[in-house]
Amino acid sequence: MATEARVTIHSPSDIVTARQQGRRLATQVGFEGMDLTVVATAISEVARNIIEYARSGEILIRVVHDGGRRGLMVQATDEGPGIADVEQAMLDGYSTGKGLGIGLPGAKRLMDDFEVHSSPGRGTTIVMRKWLNVTD
Amino acid sequence: MQVPILKQGHFVIASIQSALTDDDLLQLRDALVQQVGRYRSRGVIVDVTVLDVMDSFAVRTVRDIAHMTRLRGAETVIVGIQPDVAFAMVQLGLKLEGIACALDLEEGLAYLDQKTKNSARRGY
Numbered sequence: 001m002a003t004e005a006r007v008t009i010h011s012p013s014d015i016v017t018a019r020q021q022g023r024r025l026a027t028q029v030g031f032e033g034m035d036l037t038v039v040a041t042a043i044s045e046v047a048r049n050i051i052e053y054a055r056s057g058e059i060l061i062r063v064v065h066d067g068g069r070r071g072l073m074v075q076a077t078d079e080g081p082g083i084a085d086v087e088q089a090m091l092d093g094y095s096t097g098k099g100l101g102i103g104l105p106g107a108k109r110l111m112d113d114f115e116v117h118s119s120p121g122r123g124t125t126i127v128m129r130k131w132l133n134v135t136d
Numbered sequence: 137m138q139v140p141i142l143k144q145g146h147f148v149i150a151s152i153q154s155a156l157t158d159d160d161l162l163q164l165r166d167a168l169v170q171q172v173g174r175y176r177s178r179g180v181i182v183d184v185t186v187l188d189v190m191d192s193f194a195v196r197t198v199r200d201i202a203h204m205t206r207l208r209g210a211e212t213v214i215v216g217i218q219p220d221v222a223f224a225m226v227q228l229g230l231k232l233e234g235i236a237c238a239l240d241l242e243e244g245l246a247y248l249d250q251k252t253k254n255s256a257r258r259g260y
Contacts, residue, residue, distance in 0.1 A: 012158035019189055020155070037188060037220035041228060044191035092229055102192055106228035 003028065004062035007047075009078075010055075015047040018059045025061050026072050030132050039072060039130055042110040045103040046076040046126050054080020054123065064129065071112070071131035079123035086116050139164045141171055147179040147248055148172065149241070152186055161197040168201055172210045179248035180205045183241055185216030195230040202235045211251050213237065215244035 005021040007014060019040040026039045043059065050057035057078030064073045083089045092105045104126075108114040111128040118124040137160055142149045148171050150164060168180055182201060184190065190198075202212040213236040217225075236251075238244040 016155050016157055023188070034220045034223050037218075037224045038227065040189045041191055041224040044189055044193075045228070048191065048193060102229045106192065106230070109227050109229070110224065 004060065007059045007061070009047050009050045009057050009059055009076075012051060015044055015051065018047045018061075019043045021059075022061050022072070022074065025063055026130070029063050029070050029072050031072070031130070035130065038110045039074075042107040042128060042130075043074055045107040045110075046074065046128070049103050049124075049126075050076060050078045050080070054078030057123075066131075069131050069133070071129050073127065073129045074111075076126040077123070078125075082120040082122055082124055083116065083118040084120050086118055090116070139167070141167055143171075143175050143177070144245075146177055146252060147181060147245070148175055148177045149181045149183065151183045154186060155188070156194070158193055158197075161194060165197055165201045165204065169204045169208060172205050172208045177210050178252040180210050180212040181241065181244045181248065182212065182214050183216050183244075184214060184221075185218070185240070187221060188218070190217070190221050190225055190230070192228065192230060195225065195232065199232065199235060202232075211236065211248060213244045213247050215239065215241055 005025060007018040007021055009018065022043040023036050023040045026036050031039065047059055057076065060075040062073045064071050090105050092102055107128060111130050113129040115127045137154055139150050139152050142151065150168055171177065172180060182198060198214055205212045214232065215238045217237060236247060238247050
């Protein structure tokens, strides 16, 4: 069974595809109920960021192992304008787009690990992970 | 996928059947604002029971629906937000402040009946 999925993000309907793939792989990891919704919602937010700021990009979702634990990794990559001030972008309510400004900080709260790598003019990569049983 | 909108008495009910794209959500918003005028509705119910994700865009659109229909003279109530969805919304920092929510369709109808009773009397 494939343990990863790549979803090209071009249009808003790709956001739905990305979160459905995320839910599918999260189920494979062993996540249930609330965690599935949480993962799908976080994917929705980072995918939406791609559409809003970079117009297109890619979401890679992969089942990962670290020592004895299992989890799901989500990587959102784009070659958009990048984020000039990552620290500021992580603040609730801060937005340079038409959004509510909760996408990135919100997604961070939903996941266990969250990293943003961005260089202005080159694009943004967000890596986030959720581990099984970490929050239980 | 278009959301079916049913007229029931003074109310219109939008019953979401599957995951919605952003465009579907915007279409629903515009359709509801139109239908409130066409049917002279006093209340709107948006049933989100089947939605497994309500992200920032969905919440903002639902909020816009409630505010826009209010400007058209109708009350909106959101029904059927699932427990997992409610949890994710709170974690994400999304609020539906000032917008009526009810457990399910039945409670939503009861809320609107109550809410529109006085204005309905004034109509006679």
